[in-house]
Structures are given as C-alpha cells and as structure tokens.
Amino acid sequence: MAKGLVWLAAGLLCLAAAAFGAEKKVFLLESYHSDYQWDHDYRAALFEKLSPRCELAVYTLDSKRLPREQVLVRADEARKRIAAFQPDLVIVGDDAALQLVGSKLAESGMPVIYLGINNNPRNYFQSTPSNLSGVLERPLILRNIFELGHIVPGLKRALAMFDSDLTSRIIRDETFIGRDSIRLGDIDVDIAQPATFAEWQQRIQQAPQRYQAIWVGLYFTLRDDSGKVVPSDEVMRWTAANSKLPMFAFWNFAVGKGKTIGGRVLTGREQGLEAARMAKAVLFENRNLSSLFPVTPSEGEYLFSRSELSRAGLTLSPPVARKAHWVE
Structure with missing residues (x-):
C-alpha cells in the first residue's frame, strides 16, 4: 500500500505521488501527531483504500502535545494549506480538527468527512451543513x-x-x-x-x-x-x-x-476504513454527503x-x- 507515498516529518505535508494519475485530491487533517498509533492506524487505512486514485496531503495539529495557543496557530496554517492544495474533499480526524478547522470548512461549502468524533458533531455548528458526515467514535x-x-x-x-x-x-x-x-x-x-x-x-x-x-x-x-x-x-x-x-x-x-x-x-483502522468508504462514495460514485448518515462502526x-x-x-x-x- 505504501508504494509511491512520500512520508515527511510530523506537521509537514505528506503526499501520495501524483505520477500515478490521481483522479481526486484529498486533504487529511489530523488532530494529533503522526507517531500516535491511533493516527497511524487510520491514516494507513485511508492511504490503503484511497491511493493511488487520490492524491493525499496530510497535516497535523499536534493537539495532544502543544499548548492551546500553538494549536490555534497550526489550525490557521492548516486552513492556508488546504486552500493552496484545493482538495475535492477534506477528512478531519478527531474532535480538535473538526472543531477548529473542519467546521469552518464545511460551513464555507467544502465537503468534509470526519472520523474519531466523540462529541455530537452538531455541537460544533450553529446549523449542521449538508456537505458533512462521517464516523463517530464511541469507546465501549x-x-x-x-x-x-x-x-x-x-x-x-x-x-x-x-x-x-x-x-x-x-x-x-x-x-x-x-x-x-x-x-x-x-x-x-x-x-x-x-x-x-x-x-x-x-x-x-x-x-x-x-x-x-x-x-x-x-x-x-x-x-x-x-x-x-x-x-x-x-x-x-x-x-x-x-x-x-x-x-x-x-x-x-x-x-x-x-x-x-x-x-x-476500539482501533483507528476501523475508523479509517469507514471514512475511506464514505470518501469513495462521494468522489467516485457521485453520492452526496447529505445522503450518507454518520456511522458508528464498532462493536469492539x-x-x-x-x-x-x-x-x-x-x-x-x-x-x-x-x-x-x-x-x-
């Protein structure tokens, strides 16, 4: 699954080589950091299922290790990188990424799929956009x-x-x-x-x-x-x-x-697999996110x-x- 992928240090863009003739562009924003096993597992599942048809870029907020003010700076940087990358779809991992970046993107019209969300996603919006859905995480x-x-x-x-x-x-x-x-x-x-x-x-x-x-x-x-x-x-x-x-x-x-x-x-992999399934439905099957209900995949x-x-x-x-x- 990793052939052709260029993995850079945490916090830098991580791209699946466009030489494979990627049809779509997907930006993945992680709440945490690249060597955190939860992130590693769902990210690997996403790359496995979406590349090489998708060119993927990754950025991390590092919210478990950095002070809040630095996380906010990284959230601003994430929005700039997303704008420059011009993705067809954004995937946000865990609550911090949805709260700080994904909510604003969805409200601006960008299709957003979330994963690993513990809160009720509606709590991050005044009115839930139609171009938003994803995978809930409910620890057993x-x-x-x-x-x-x-x-x-x-x-x-x-x-x-x-x-x-x-x-x-x-x-x-x-x-x-x-x-x-x-x-x-x-x-x-x-x-x-x-x-x-x-x-x-x-x-x-x-x-x-x-x-x-x-x-x-x-x-x-x-x-x-x-x-x-x-x-x-x-x-x-x-x-x-x-x-x-x-x-x-x-x-x-x-x-x-x-x-x-x-x-x-629970595992991060199952979250990534479900998010990838939803992404493929939107990108390659012409499904609207509004028709895809949020899912809670795991019985553990x-x-x-x-x-x-x-x-x-x-x-x-x-x-x-x-x-x-x-x-x-």
Missing part, C-alpha cells in the same frame, strides 16, 4: 467494564484513568453524564482525569486502597513539573510497572506486554496480552476467550 467503556469485570475476583470498585484532554472531557460528559462516578450493575466506577504525571502516579499508587481493578483510557497529555508533555510510552511503562491492580484497556494501543491485559477495544475487538493476563493471574471466561485476539 461501560460494556468493557461490565463484560471484563467479572474475571476480577471481588470486583466492587473500578477506576477509569484518563488525562484531561478534550476527548477525555467529552467522555466524562457523555459516558459518566458529567459526574465522577457511575454505578454499573454491582460495580462502582470512578473516572480520574489528572493533568500532570505526578497526579497520575499518585492515583495509581493509591488505587489499591479503594479499587480492585483499573481501566486505562487516554494518557497522552500528562505534563511533568516543567509543563512538558511526558511521552506516552513512558507513562504506560511506569503505570504497568507500578500498578498493584490488574489493568484493562479501552483502545488497542494500550494492550500488550508491559502495558495492559486488554479488553473490548476482544484484544488481549497473554503475558499480562498471566502476570495478573486471571483467566478469561470461555465466551470471551473464544472471540479473543492476542497481541502476543
């Missing part, structure tokens, strides 16, 4: 905890760990109804959203005093004492090494040896790490084990 948080919680003996309280980024705040508002706790069957689930790595570490270390299991959500915007974002792999390594409780995940990037046991997870994938499951001394139930995929 409650289902994940409900289905996997029974393998943890004596589970009565679970902790869901998130950072304080936009996506995490939306999840708290949507899934936890704006509260810090929710009752799920006979399990009390609390959500924590520390802004700093030190706060994250404290919550992990204190968790055994109150909880019997941890579900790891997002951890990409935690900052150190100097205000610098701590690399996500460093956060996960520390968390896996220091947690005294079994840890599960909501997304595939947090599953594996030295990470979490796993869970019923049961993805687990054998080493972490063994380390926790847990066993999957037969129904889950039959459906499980393993990273190792």
Whole structure:
C-alpha cells in the first residue's frame, strides 16, 4: 500500500505521488501527531483504500502535545494549506480538527468527512451543513467494564484513568453524564482525569486502597513539573510497572506486554476504513454527503496480552476467550 507515498516529518505535508494519475485530491487533517498509533492506524487505512486514485496531503495539529495557543496557530496554517492544495474533499480526524478547522470548512461549502468524533458533531455548528458526515467514535467503556469485570475476583470498585484532554472531557460528559462516578450493575466506577504525571502516579499508587481493578483510557497529555508533555510510552511503562491492580484497556494501543491485559477495544483502522468508504462514495460514485448518515462502526475487538493476563493471574471466561485476539 505504501508504494509511491512520500512520508515527511510530523506537521509537514505528506503526499501520495501524483505520477500515478490521481483522479481526486484529498486533504487529511489530523488532530494529533503522526507517531500516535491511533493516527497511524487510520491514516494507513485511508492511504490503503484511497491511493493511488487520490492524491493525499496530510497535516497535523499536534493537539495532544502543544499548548492551546500553538494549536490555534497550526489550525490557521492548516486552513492556508488546504486552500493552496484545493482538495475535492477534506477528512478531519478527531474532535480538535473538526472543531477548529473542519467546521469552518464545511460551513464555507467544502465537503468534509470526519472520523474519531466523540462529541455530537452538531455541537460544533450553529446549523449542521449538508456537505458533512462521517464516523463517530464511541469507546465501549461501560460494556468493557461490565463484560471484563467479572474475571476480577471481588470486583466492587473500578477506576477509569484518563488525562484531561478534550476527548477525555467529552467522555466524562457523555459516558459518566458529567459526574465522577457511575454505578454499573454491582460495580462502582470512578473516572480520574489528572493533568500532570505526578497526579497520575499518585492515583495509581493509591488505587489499591479503594479499587480492585483499573481501566486505562487516554494518557497522552500528562505534563511533568516543567509543563512538558511526558511521552506516552513512558507513562504506560511506569503505570504497568507500578500498578498493584490488574489493568484493562479501552483502545488497542494500550494492550500488550508491559502495558495492559486488554479488553473490548476500539482501533483507528476501523475508523479509517469507514471514512475511506464514505470518501469513495462521494468522489467516485457521485453520492452526496447529505445522503450518507454518520456511522458508528464498532462493536469492539476482544484484544488481549497473554503475558499480562498471566502476570495478573486471571483467566478469561470461555465466551470471551473464544472471540479473543492476542497481541502476543
């Protein structure tokens, strides 16, 4: 799939060579950064399905690592690059890109497809344009905890760990109804959203005093004492090494040896595949975006790490084990 593609550093344009005789031009604006696995996975799916018929350009807002004011500068730069590229279609990945750029483009008449959107897209518009549709992301948080919680003996309280980024705040508002706790069957689930790595570490270390299991959500915007974002792999390594409780995940990037046991997870690839399907319908089948309803593609994938499951001394139930995929 990568033949003929020119991949540049994060934040630069990434073009599929026009020498293949591309029929259409597509601009992809990512909320995050190129080495973030979620972005990597949906971007790879888009290139796989759209090139070489489409010439693709990519730009990133880097919103998980940069301060808000710098993200706004990059949003302005994105609009300039899109105008210069003159695409037939723009695809925006995740809420920040839709909120800061995609909403304005759609209102100006540009066809826009979104993916990875946790919020209600209508919240980013006064009136939703007809040239807009896309792929919603709905993490299977409650289902994940409900289905996997029974393998943890004596589970009565679970902790869901998130950072304080936009996506995490939306999840708290949507899934936890704006509260810090929710009752799920006979399990009390609390959500924590520390802004700093030190706060994250404290919550992990204190968790055994109150909880019997941890579900790891997002951890990409935690900052150190100097205000610098701590690399996500460093956060996960520390968390896996220091947690005294079994840890599960909501997304595939947090599953594996030295990470979490796993869970019923979402992947970026499925988001990219659905967005590519919609893009092809618009670009090559003359479908109007107004006729394409937003989709929520996933029932989740049961993805687990054998080493972490063994380390926790847990066993999957037969129904889950039959459906499980393993990273190792």
